Amino acid sequence: MSSFNRAFKRRKEVKKRKALKKGLQHVLNATAGIPTSCTLCEETFTQESDPNEWFMNIQESKIILTCPDCSPKKENLML
Numbered sequence: 001m002s003s004f005n006r007a008f009k010r011r012k013e014v015k016k017r018k019a020l021k022k023g024l025q026h027v028l029n030a031t032a033g034i035p036t037s038c039t040l041c042e043e044t045f046t047q048e049s050d051p052n053e054w055f056m057n058i059q060e061s062k063i064i065l066t067c068p069d070c071s072p073k074k075e076n077l078m079l
Helices: 001-033 072-078
Strands: 054-060 064-065
Touching: none
Parallel strands: none
Antiparallel strands: 054 064
């Protein structure tokens, strides 16, 4: 009986590992297309940049990244 329990636990662990790998691959594929600079003015997004100030618009076919200077939020405040 104990070998059945071990086999059951092993199968469960393998399924869990496969699901985690599949999820990780999905996340890596999703983040591979993120631009490294502003789509409008080509300002580069560096490690020192504050990510809370940058604006990201995700559409079906592309990702648009805009800097704080080009951000639509700032334009809406000026109107």
